[in-house]
Amino acid sequence: MSPAEEGARTRNGMRWRTDDLLDAAVLVFGESGYHGATMNAITQRSTATKATYYSRFGSKDDLYTACLHREAERMRVHLVTAYESADVLSVSEQLEGDMLAFFHHAATNPAGFMLLFGPEAAGPAARIRQTLLDTIRDEVARRVRRTLDARHPHASASADMIAAMIIGVAVHGTYQAVVVERTSPERAGAMASSFVIAALRNMEPGAIVYTTGSTAIE
Incomplete structure (x- = not known):
């Protein structure tokens, strides 16, 4: 042995x-x-x-890093699986499913959520959290880009920024709902998705960054 x-x-x-x-x-x-x-x-x-x-x-440091990596991978797999299963739905249904998946994961694993998105702002937590958020943003941006291409030609330059805003709503909304107020993930997720969908539907065309070739214009 x-x-x-x-x-x-x-x-x-x-x-x-x-x-x-x-x-x-x-x-x-x-x-x-x-x-x-x-x-x-x-x-x-x-x-x-x-x-x-x-x-x-x-060591304690190595244990902490191992915990962060595992929780980030669990969240990544959970969310990407939810994103892929929702690809056949409408954009609104996809965004609602995305948001509910985020809220549900946090509600069923609050310690893991706090480990990744709690007050620890430096060191391995910050790096691992950012890598996870970048992965999630890319997945959300993929479907946002499809919506922008259909409604606002040459506006795909805004997809990453919009996706980052959506992820911000998910992270901070989840913290407030699940950690602070202990609201059910269904109610909180429905509120967050309704907020995001309404924002996208009512976005002013003049606020979107467009591209013509490689040049961004507003």
Whole structure:
């Protein structure tokens, strides 16, 4: 048996799956933030030993980064799957489905949401969060671009900006609804999607950035 495998045992000889160890760490990091979380609190939550965690992850920093990566990947898979399944729907239905998927994921995994979008603004959290947001923005921009092409020729230069605004509504709306007010994800998601759809329908043509060739004009 390797040292890592040996270290993954608790005092009673039980082996721990990596996801089980990360589950407990995500709860503590999500509740307390990186600086407030301690290895004692994490091991108490999981009942695994510190030796188990250190042999598997190396340090508190590495454990924190592993939690961030896992939660970002889980959210990415959840949202991209929802986006792909909604591709056959109308644009309004797609945007509503996108928003509900975001709110539902946060409501069913609030600790993971707080880990990614809570008050920690620097270090690995910021980098991993931005990579996730860029991926989500690109997916949303893809369908926004289709809508702009149909209604406003040469306006696709605005797709990324509009998508970023939609994602901003999702992130901050979710924080307010799920974390602060504990509103149901269905009601909050419906409100957010209605807000976004109304904004897109009533957008002034003069506010959109157009492109002619490689030159952007307003």
